[in-house]
Amino acid sequence: MKTKQIVFNEEIIEEALEEVMHTSFMTYAEYVTMERALPRVEDGLKPVQRRILYTMYDLGILPDKPYKKSARIVGEALGKYHPHGDTSVYDAMVRLAQPYAMRMPLVDGHGNFGSMDGDSAAAMRYTEARLSPLALEMLRDLNKDTVPFRPNFDDTEREPDMLPARYPNLLVNGASGIAVGIATNVPPHNLGEVIKGVVTRIDHPECSLKDVMKHIKAPDFPTGGSLVGGEGLQQAYETGRGKILIRAKTHIEKTNSGKSLIVVTEIPYEVKKSAMLEKILSVSENKKELFAGIDDIRDESDREGIRAVIEIKKGHDPEKILNLLYKYTDLQTTFGINMMVIADGSPRQLGLLPIIDYYIKHQKNVVTRRTQFDLEKAEKREHILLGLIIAVKNIDRVIKIIRASKNTEEAKKSLMQEFNLTGIQAQAILDMRLARLTNLEVELLENEYKEVVALIKYLRSILGSEAKLLEVIKDELVAIGDKYADKRRTQLMNEEHANIEVDESEFMVVEDCAIVLTRGGNLKRMSPKALQKGIEAGELEEKLQPVTLLQTDTASKLYIFTNKGNMMMMPTVSVPEARMKEAGKSLNALMSGIDAGEEILNIITKTDFEKKLMYFATSGGLVKATDMNEFDVKKSKIMACGLKDGDELIYAKPDDPSARNMLFITSDGMSINIKKDEISTMGRSGKGVGAIKLGKNAKVIFTEQIENGQDGEVLLMTDKGYAKRTPVSEFDEQGRNGKGLKAYLLNDSTGRAVVGALILNNIATVTVLQKSGDMHKLQTDSIPQDARNTKGEQVVLAIMGNDAVKLYRNIFE
The missing domain is CATH 3.90.199.10 (Topoisomerase II, domain 5)
Structure with a gap:
């Protein structure tokens, strides 16, 4: 038996993977965006x-x-x-x-x-x-x-x-969806308000957003609650993107036993009631010091509506606890408005006015097409009625012609010839029932004809006048509003009522504590007892070694200054408790809005405000003083020092009353010692005045407040590991913004840059930490003492790069 070999023609296409992925993924992304996730602007x-x-x-x-x-x-x-x-x-x-x-x-x-x-x-x-x-x-x-x-x-x-979509459904019911790289979140609105806003835009096409917002004041959520829009709402209606706050509707009741009840009757949109109550329970357990006043949490909701109850113990203020609940739970949420829709065949982010304009354009098309459809239908009926009326008025002749005809086709042709009718009219006569031949039916046909003629005239007037077309759209919109619109459910709050400031220290049990900033850049809180145990326990990993050790209490606030020129304000209790050998938490983990590469320079408490001034210095050679009162704010993040592009804050410390001067060391081995009296006092946004004129590619690497003639020494180290100790007294006082004095003799053998500096006041050891991770602990008396313009001696090998070294004094010696 012979076998037959079948050969298939195969074409193998060779193409780069990135091109195949690009083509395939773009097709998929377009489909998801256009056919799954985003609403059309016309019908929402x-x-x-x-x-x-x-x-x-x-x-x-x-x-x-x-x-x-x-x-x-x-x-x-x-x-x-x-x-x-x-x-x-x-x-x-x-x-x-x-x-x-x-x-x-x-x-x-x-x-x-x-x-x-x-x-x-x-x-x-x-x-x-x-x-x-x-x-x-x-x-x-x-x-x-x-x-x-x-x-x-x-x-x-x-x-x-x-x-x-005979009403603006996109605005009334909103929409939410996630496409590929695109998302939408259109909030719902009140039907009656939206229709009034659309009618206003129809009547006044050049009206402003402010005019429309007199009617469409804000979103109206089905779950009610309260909202504050402010700038976020205005921005959302202008650009299509913004944020608003939604808050649950609550009231406070008193019980016979003297306890208070916080009763929640409306919750924020898209918040699950059971999840909200679970979060309240979780927060009250995790932050016991704040929510010690909560006695019970229960859900008393029934068919009549929502009733979630938070029972407050005697002696506790329910208003203050409610404010804390707004801050820490879903009793208050942020709704991110993102009005991304399909318009003109592609995804577009639209503000309120463009959405209304697209809707009006859609309705003009709908009503025009409907009117054209009705007109064509009416004209066809008019044509038939005209033929039927002719036939009824000449019924005897019509019957005679039909009876004389051999078949339907012949009768149709004869009627067309006799009465000058069209084929459609003649067919309608042939299809007419005998009952239509009565005098009453003749009158009904004539009345119907008059109505159809009037209708045709009306429909043509709509198609011939845009003003009349818009009037029809308005009338139909108003009729829908009158029939279906209901009262607003979400109440509007004034912005000042929405901004709740809670002094959490009122709820705290005040305890002494220590705040530790580690060399790894993490923060942790320790009790004095735990700190002492940690010190006695001995050696720590390098990254766990403290850079700053701050004695304070749990009722205080921390004021944290960073190299990006920001000041963060944080309650002390927000810093997690940890043992000495635990890492703690980074600033990024404790607060939002931290920039990439942002590091803590210094931490102070309210007691430091007694020192009146705060001094700042930048790597670009600028310096300023700022009144301490400017940092007494309630915001969690503010600008502490303005910075020029490419500049960085390297120093932020309160005034040291015993130090009348400031010393600056630069990467090219220069130094300047200036009086603090010459430093201008500026506001928080000020960038400062010149402290030292920098050489090409140089930057300030170190600054500190000093007392002229003090006993201390300045430790300097270069990128080749050369170091020396120079007495502070050798740095003569000079005028501000000069070139300064040579602090280190740099050359090919000693190094091309000074990479580290430290003031030594009876410090026995220092740690040199290299970028490579290598660490060197040095006895300060082993580093040679030398004059300003000298080369020192090599004390550490293999140091290279301007940012290769950090010098730390060892807190626990």
Whole structure:
């Protein structure tokens, strides 16, 4: 038996992986953005939502019809229009039916459609649904060629590109979704307010955002609560992106036992009630010192509405505890507005006015197309009625012609010739029933003809006048508002009422403690006893060695100055407790808004404010003093010192009353000793005045307040490991902003840059930490003492690079 070899023609395409990935991923990203995640600006619906509503409309599941099984609706949508998972369709339908998710639900659900506690809906085989009355306004006139249709995924059905949306659904119900590299979060609004805003824009196309915001004041969430917009809301309505605060609605009740109850009756949008109460419980356990007044947390919600109760012990102020709850729990949340929508075939971030303008443009198209459809239908009816009236008035001749004809075709042609009729008119006469020949029917035909003629005139007037077209749109919008609009649920707060400042120290049990800043840049809090044990325990890893040790108490605040010119204010208790051999937490982990490469320069407490002035110096050779009162603020982050581009803060310390001068050392081995009296006092944003004129590529690497003629020494080290100790007395006093005096003799053998400096006051040992990780602990008396313009001796090998070395004095000697 012979075998037949089949050869397939295969084409192997060789292409670079990055090109294949780019092409494939871009196609995927575009599909997700356009066909899944983002709503259209015209109807405010994502494709799955539009397909669900159209499926229900197509099946006739209308508000006045019985409910149908959700599984039937989901199956129909999957089979005809949405070739994806049934879960995605059902979840979308459930959300359209949830009154706490949608400001105006578009689906009327029957059965378990989830709850505000985060409970999921029952399976689709158990629930039923139908369109809500307002959903019909989304679909109204769909059968009048008002919107373009396109083929479905397999070209067997047709589906609408968008719905007529006879009210601005995008603003009323909002939208949320995540695409590839793009997200949207449009807040819901009040239907009546939005319609008034749109009507204002129709009447005054050149009106400002301020004019529209007289009606559309702010979002209106289905769960109520209170919100403060301020600049964030204004920015969101102008640009399409901004932030607003949403707060739960609460009131305080007194019990017969003398306790107070914080009662929550409305919660922020998209916050799960059960999760919110769990977070309140968790925070009250983790921050016992703040929430010691909370006695009980319970949920008393029922069919009447939400009632979450936080019971407060006698002797505790419920208002202050409520303010703390706003700060630490979901009783107050931030809603990030990001109005990204599909407009003109691509994703665009739109403000309020452009969204309204796109909606008005859409309605002009819808009403124009509907009017054109109705006009064509009316003109066809007018044409037929004209023929029928002619026939009825000449009925005897018509009957005679029909009876004399051999067949229908002959009768049709004879009627057309006899009465000068068209084929459509002649066919209508032949189709007419005998009952239409009565005198009453003749009168009805003539009356209908007059009505159709009047209708045609009216429809043509709409198509011929944009003003009349806009008037129709306005009238229909106002009618929808009158029928469906309800009262605003989310109340607006004044910005000053929203900014709650809580003095957490009132709740604290004051205890002495130590704040440790480690060489690794981490912070930790220790009790005096734990600190003493840590000192006695012996050697620590290099990164755990303390750079700064601050004695304070748990009621105080820390004022942290960084190399980026910022000051951070933090309650002492926010620094986590840790043992000596534990790492602690970085500033980035304790606070938000920390820039890359931002490091702590110094930490002070309120007692340091008694020193009146704070001194700052930068690597660019600038220096300034600032009044301490300027740092007595309630904000958690402020600018402490303005910086020029490329400059960096290297010194931030309170005034030392015993030191009348400041010493500066530069990387090119220069120094200057200036009087503090010559340093200008400036505000926080001031950049400072010149302390020393820098050579090419040089920068200030060290500065400190000194007393002229003091006994101390300055330790200097170069990038080749040469070092020396020079008495402070050798750095003569000079005027500010001069070139200074030579502090180190640099050459090919000693080094090209000074990379470290330290003031030695009875310090026995110092640590040299290299960028490579190598560490050297040096006895200071082993480093040679020498004059300013000398080369010193090599004490450390293999040091290279301007930023290669950090010099630390050892706190625990």
